[in-house]
Amino acid sequence: MKIDTSLMFGPATVSEMAGELEDAGFDGAYSFEGQSDPFITLTAAAMKTKKMDLMTSIAVALAPHQSPWRTENISGGCGPKYDGLCR
Numbered sequence: 001m002k003i004d005t006s007l008m009f010g011p012a013t014v015s016e017m018a019g020e021l022e023d024a025g026f027d028g029a030y031s032f033e034g035q036s037d038p039f040i041t042l043t044a045a046a047m048k049t050k051k052m053d054l055m056t057s058i059a060v061a062l063a064p065h066q067s068p069w070r071t072e073n074i075s076g077g078c079g080p081k082y083d084g085l086c087r
Contacts, residue, residue, distance in 0.1 A: 028053030
């Protein structure tokens with residue numbers, strides 16, 4: 001059985017606690033688009049973890065403040081390693 005938790009804090013707080021959550025035995029953690037950009041929060045968590053699964057609970061790609069291109073840029077989905085195949 002896997003045990004996940006939520007990262008419902010800002011990136012600075014998540015950065016401090018992500019490694020501690022992994023050490024405590026949590027298998028995964030998720031963020032949502034509430035207090036801050038979920039991808040920035042998950043990036044902060046990734047910098048402090050080694051094997052924890054990191055996920056979004058919800059990320060609204062077409063919200064007024066988001067665009068598909070911004071989401072693509074944040075995710076790195078079509079960067080140089082794909083030789084522009086997404087464009």
